[in-house]
Amino acid sequence: MSNNLDDELRRALRPVDPGEEFAQRVVARIARDSTVSRRHAIARYQWLPAALAASVVLGFLTTHDWRMRHEQQGLEARKELLEALRVTGAKLDLAYRVLNDEARVSANGISGA
Amino acid sequence: MTEAEECAPDDSLSRAIAGESAGFAMLVRSHQRSVYSLALRMLSDRHKAQDLAQEVFLQLHRSLAVIESHAHLSFWLRKVTVNRAIDRLRREPKYETVRLEENLNLVSDARERDPLLQRRLRELVGRLPPAPRGVMLLRFQEDLDPLEIARILDMPPNTVKSHLKRSLAILREQVTAFMGPDGTPSEPGPSFTKRDQ
Amino acid sequence: MRISARKLALEFIALMAVVATAMAAAPDVQLNMPSFDSLAAKASDSVSITLDSALLGIAAGFLDSSKPEDAAAKELIGGLKGIYVKSYTFDKDFTYPTAEVESVRRQLAPPLWQRLVGVRSHKERANVDIYMAVEQGKANGLVIIASEPREFTVVNIVGSIDLQKLHKLEGKFGIPKLQLEEKK
Numbered sequence: 195m196s197n198n199l200d201d202e203l204r205r206a207l208r209p210v211d212p213g214e215e216f217a218q219r220v221v222a223r224i225a226r227d228s229t230v231s232r233r234h235a236i237a238r239y240q241w242l243p244a245a246l247a248a249s250v251v252l253g254f255l256t257t258h259d260w261r262m263r264h265e266q267q268g269l270e271a272r273k274e275l276l277e278a279l280r281v282t283g284a285k286l287d288l289a290y291r292v293l294n295d296e297a298r299v300s301a302n303g304i305s306g307a
Numbered sequence: 308m309t310e311a312e313e314c315a316p317d318d319s320l321s322r323a324i325a326g327e328s329a330g331f332a333m334l335v336r337s338h339q340r341s342v343y344s345l346a347l348r349m350l351s352d353r354h355k356a357q358d359l360a361q362e363v364f365l366q367l368h369r370s371l372a373v374i375e376s377h378a379h380l381s382f383w384l385r386k387v388t389v390n391r392a393i394d395r396l397r398r399e400p401k402y403e404t405v406r407l408e409e410n411l412n413l414v415s416d417a418r419e420r421d422p423l424l425q426r427r428l429r430e431l432v433g434r435l436p437p438a439p440r441g442v443m444l445l446r447f448q449e450d451l452d453p454l455e456i457a458r459i460l461d462m463p464p465n466t467v468k469s470h471l472k473r474s475l476a477i478l479r480e481q482v483t484a485f486m487g488p489d490g491t492p493s494e495p496g497p498s499f500t501k502r503d504q
Numbered sequence: 505m506r507i508s509a510r511k512l513a514l515e516f517i518a519l520m521a522v523v524a525t526a527m528a529a530a531p532d533v534q535l536n537m538p539s540f541d542s543l544a545a546k547a548s549d550s551v552s553i554t555l556d557s558a559l560l561g562i563a564a565g566f567l568d569s570s571k572p573e574d575a576a577a578k579e580l581i582g583g584l585k586g587i588y589v590k591s592y593t594f595d596k597d598f599t600y601p602t603a604e605v606e607s608v609r610r611q612l613a614p615p616l617w618q619r620l621v622g623v624r625s626h627k628e629r630a631n632v633d634i635y636m637a638v639e640q641g642k643a644n645g646l647v648i649i650a651s652e653p654r655e656f657t658v659v660n661i662v663g664s665i666d667l668q669k670l671h672k673l674e675g676k677f678g679i680p681k682l683q684l685e686e687k688k
Contacts (some may be wrong), residue, residue, distance in 0.1 A: 203432075212340070220361055398570075465549050468549075
């Protein structure tokens with residue numbers, strides 16, 4: 195059954211096409227969006243002197259580096275926590291399932307006697 | 308490698324990176340089936356899937372500079388598509404269900420040997436929670452192995468295997484109940500009605 | 505006296521409710537976990553998680569309440585002081601060497617530790633034991649030892665955790681949920 199199910203799933207989930215004009219719509223939207231963002235970019239940075247920009251970037255990179263490391267540690271801890279809770283829940287689920295199976299078997303045994 | 312990776316001309320990626328619109332359009336056409344189908348089966352809604360698929364390609368256009376190869380492109384597209392879909396699903400109401408008539412998984416194919424069973428399977432996959440659903444689609448639609456799926460979803464490989472194992476067990480149980488003892492559908496499947504949220 | 509499995513199942517549910525209400529922060533009951541070298545050597549995958557109270561605090565700071573999974577985790581870990589997991593997966597059915605597993609069980613002796621649940625499934629060929637640490641009438645630690653043909657896991661929770669909430673997290677943390685509404 196296992197291999198049949200796998201094969202049936204592959205057949206059932208064969209990719210489907212979004213339609214012939216999908217690519218054209220994407221390209222048209224890109225053309226539209228890039229016209230708008232070019233205007234914004236020019237307006238935003240026209241006034242910023244080069245020296246000021248350089249010092250702002252340097253300060254940002256230093257703080258950014260520390261924040262990145264702290265964030266990395268925190269995200270890693272979060273990932274581990276979720277995995278630990280997942281494993282714990284799965285094993286409790288296993289115990290519960292085993293108990294229910296045994297209960298069902300013994301109930302069938304009693305009723306069939 | 309997907310069909311797109313095998314057939315895509317080598318220069319489409321470099322042309323797209325160079326800013327050539329025709330090159331980018333070729334990339335879209337090469338990968339649109341995969342991206343759209345992942346979005347469709349994650350979101351179970353044609354309009355939302357079109358929307359998401361478009362957004363993914365828009366994001367690709369902005370991120371072309373980081374794409375190193377066709378293989379990396381496939382990885383990137385799958386990662387962005389599935390993770391965005393999961394984020395959207397997690398923001399949606401918990402119990403929204405879909406009328407059978409609206410269910411776009413009714414798209415059938417002359418190659419389907421058993422259209423009822425395969426429609427049922429699509430419905431059941433579409434009912435899984437977001438993360439296991441993503442894992443199942445990457446495994447059975449995209450034919451990826453658990454390690455590749457783990458990289459795409461940023462998930463430990465054991466979690467991927469656990470999702471596969473549990474989801475297949477549930478599908479197997481539901482399909483057996485659906486098919487009945489003699490292997491034919493024993494009764495019409497349930498219809499799903501929208502609950503007011 | 506023979507106790508039916510059905511009664512055991514009902515008692516398990518009742519015990520989870522008792523543990524949920526009774527557990528409170530109290531002295532640590534962290535196990536001395538072996539390295540499980542004999543299992544690691546044969547495993548195709550292994551998970552080793554060590555989250556003491558400091559790391560739990562850091563993790564909690566990165567949980568996003570807008571995400572259901574993170575919100576559920578935040579609710580669960582309020583009273584936790586530590587969570588330690590060792591899990592090994594094998595490519596084929598594996599008979600575990602017992603020495604290291606026994607070194608864990610030897611730490612779970614009365615009067616501090618009580619075995620809440622010990623189930624053996626012939627169908628799934630799985631064994632699960634759940635132990636609780638009780639001090640001065642309060643539960644403050646939990647250990648789960650689960651062995652399946654291709655997976656072995658030990659979980660040690662230090663502090664208070666609501667097991668009913670954890671068990672009921674169907675649909676989160678990788679426990680699939682299937683909501684099918686019958687036509688009325």
